[in-house]
Amino acid sequence: xxxxxxxxxxxxxxxxxxxxxxxxxxxxxxxxxxxxxxxxxxxxxxxxxxxxxxxxxxxxxxxxxxxxxxxxxxxxxxxxxxxxxxxxxxxxxxxxxxxxxxxxxxxxxxxxxxxxxxxxxxxxxxxxxxxxxxxxxxxxxxxxxxxxxxxxxxxxxxxxxxxxxxxxxxxxxxxxxxxxxxxxxxxxxxxxxxxxxxxxxxxxxxxxxxxxxxxxxxxxxxxxxxxxxxxxxxxxxxxxxxxxxxxxxxxxxxxxxxxxxxxxxxxxxxxxxxxxxxxxxxxxxxxxxxxxxxxxxxxxxxxxxxxxxxxxxxxxxxxxxx
Amino acid sequence: xxxxxxxxxxxxxxxxxxxxxxxxxxxxxxxxxxxxxxxxxxxxxxxxxxxxxxxxxxxxxxxxxxxxxxxxxxxxxxxxxxxxxxxxxxxxxxxxxxxxxxxxxxxxxxxxxxxxxxxxxxxxxxxxxxxxxxxxxxxxxxxxxxxxxxxxxxxxxxxxxxxxxxxxxxxxxxxxxxxxxxxxxxxxxxxxxxxxxxxxxxxxxxxxxxxxxxxxxxxxxx
Ligand SMILES: Nc1ncnc2c1ncn2[C@@H]1O[C@H](COP(=O)(O)OP(=O)(O)OP(=O)(O)O)[C@@H](O)[C@H]1O
Ligand SMILES: [Mg+2]
Numbered sequence: 001x002x003x004x005x006x007x008x009x010x011x012x013x014x015x016x017x018x019x020x021x022x023x024x025x026x027x028x029x030x031x032x033x034x035x036x037x038x039x040x041x042x043x044x045x046x047x048x049x050x051x052x053x054x055x056x057x058x059x060x061x062x063x064x065x066x067x068x069x070x071x072x073x074x075x076x077x078x079x080x081x082x083x084x085x086x087x088x089x090x091x092x093x094x095x096x097x098x099x100x101x102x103x104x105x106x107x108x109x110x111x112x113x114x115x116x117x118x119x120x121x122x123x124x125x126x127x128x129x130x131x132x133x134x135x136x137x138x139x140x141x142x143x144x145x146x147x148x149x150x151x152x153x154x155x156x157x158x159x160x161x162x163x164x165x166x167x168x169x170x171x172x173x174x175x176x177x178x179x180x181x182x183x184x185x186x187x188x189x190x191x192x193x194x195x196x197x198x199x200x201x202x203x204x205x206x207x208x209x210x211x212x213x214x215x216x217x218x219x220x221x222x223x224x225x226x227x228x229x230x231x232x233x234x235x236x237x238x239x240x241x242x243x244x245x246x247x248x249x250x251x252x253x254x255x256x257x258x259x260x261x262x263x264x265x266x267x268x269x270x271x272x273x274x275x276x277x278x279x280x281x282x283x284x285x286x287x288x289x290x291x292x293x294x295x296x297x298x299x300x301x302x303x304x305x306x307x308x309x310x311x312x313x314x315x316x317x318x319x320x321x322x
Numbered sequence: 323x324x325x326x327x328x329x330x331x332x333x334x335x336x337x338x339x340x341x342x343x344x345x346x347x348x349x350x351x352x353x354x355x356x357x358x359x360x361x362x363x364x365x366x367x368x369x370x371x372x373x374x375x376x377x378x379x380x381x382x383x384x385x386x387x388x389x390x391x392x393x394x395x396x397x398x399x400x401x402x403x404x405x406x407x408x409x410x411x412x413x414x415x416x417x418x419x420x421x422x423x424x425x426x427x428x429x430x431x432x433x434x435x436x437x438x439x440x441x442x443x444x445x446x447x448x449x450x451x452x453x454x455x456x457x458x459x460x461x462x463x464x465x466x467x468x469x470x471x472x473x474x475x476x477x478x479x480x481x482x483x484x485x486x487x488x489x490x491x492x493x494x495x496x497x498x499x500x501x502x503x504x505x506x507x508x509x510x511x512x513x514x515x516x517x518x519x520x521x522x523x524x525x526x527x528x529x530x531x532x533x534x535x536x537x538x539x540x541x542x543x544x
Binding site: 018019021022023025026029223224226227228229230231232233234235237320321322 | 371373394397398399400401405407411412413414415424425427428429430431432433472
């Protein structure tokens with residue numbers, strides 16, 4: 001046992017590798033030891049996981065809901081149509097000529113002609129007033145052009161197009177039914193910001209909760225920390241297991257959050273698709289997905305680390321052997 | 323190796339625990355430190371391992387002025403010193419093996435080396451069969467020996483022992499003293515605080531005597 005400490009130059013050459021290995025070894029040891037501690041304290045660990053999980057699931061769940069709403073409204077807003085109601089004096093042939101003319105414009109991708117006869121036929125078929133309509137002498141419906149602007153055209157440009165088309169003498173009215181969409185969009189933007197604010201607050205809350213959990217862990221192991229410092233444990237050495245503890249709590253919380261969000265979506269899936277079926281839509285709820293869940297896990301871990309770091313920097317340096 | 327120059331230590335309450343203490347301990351010395359309770363023995367050792375700093379005077383360890391050791395270098399300094407604490411300072415929620423292994427884990431030895439060295443150290447203090455026992459199930463003397471095993475397991479250059487035989491019977495006490503002597507023979511500087519005058523005067527090593535914080539005997543090297 002009593003070999004001399006210094007074994008010459010050979011030792012110093014491998015020193016860096018040795019230190020790296022030692023560092024790695026202690027990381028593994030700290031990770032395993034703190035995981036063991038976290039898991040062996042079942043009830044309080046479960047509580048912490050749940051608190052963090054719920055706090056994370058709330059903004060994440062709201063965000064998923066918003067994503068779904070965006071996806072739904074995206075189906076409506078992109079090819080916004082301009083309906084051109086033509087004057088009564090414009091005949092079917094003139095309407096068709098106007099359509100081909102308009103189709104040449106670079107800001108218009110397609111023009112569909114709905115002649116007054118077509119419109120009447122469709123209307124009578126759909127409404128069931130066929131008899132009443134047949135008894136009318138004149139067709140009360142105007143010729144209609146459905147103008148689809150080029151995709152990717154901005155809202156303002158579409159508005160400009162509408163005004164320009166409305167000024168043509170054949171056109172009695174040009175209608176762009178987009179205002180409600182804009183309202184919806186700004187409402188969604190507002191909701192997204194509110195969710196972000198709530199999320200920010202809850203994230204701060206999670207960090208503080210974890211910081212407090214780690215502070216208690218540090219307090220519980222005060223004597224052990226003193227002893228480790230007495231026999232030469234450095235601050236990083238003492239810190240490591242607590243940082244891992246924070247990491248594990250964060251991961252657990254992230255996992256719980258992912259499960260909660262998935263569970264909620266699963267719970268809503270059936271009624272949503274029923275509702276969608278009623279509106280003849282094949283819309284389905286989009287969940288977090290694997291990447292989203294993993295991101296949530298990573299986010300939880302990072303928050304855990306942040307909380308632990310906060311606690312460790314504030315409380316560990318104070319614990320010195322006396 | 324250990325060099326005190328007119329070292330004084332006054333605690334915050336105004337109590338002078340050490341007054342103008344000067345002495346020198348050479349590299350391969352084994353020195354006893356004695357004195358009544360409250361004379362300042364533990365305080366002197368606390369200064370060496372930087373649990374406290376001297377109020378006045380200079381403490382040099384291996385040529386390094388401890389006043390110049392920055393806070394972040396204290397752990398490294400402590401790793402060079404093996405200490406047997408008066409109040410054991412064991413981890414009571416860990417088995418004996420883990421307690422003794424602690425300095426090696428801190429220094430980053432690989433597990434096989436740790437196992438080998440821990441068993442060798444436990445063997446030396448006669449506790450090889452208690453490897454898995456929890457400290458609380460051990461007698462006071464056994465706990466003390468766990469502390470001794472932990473102090474020597476890292477093969478430090480300096481060994482400080484504060485009442486290492488306080489709870490041991492005479493036979494075990496002299497065995498432990500022989501262990502310290504064996505360490506000293508391979509070049510470890512050893513400083514042992516002890517009340518047991520009968521034992522230490524039999525061993526014929528230099529004795530430093532403190533009285534109310536003053537060094538009253540043994541200041542000069544022999
Ligand atoms: N942290 C402290 N704060 C204030 N006073 C202290 C502190 N530690 C020790 N003292 C005082 O310093 C004096 C020397 O204490 P020290 O522990 O060095 O004595 P000792 O020689 O080790 O005694 P013993 O043989 O009983 O262990 C005592 O009077 C004690 O009350
Ligand atoms: Mg003492």
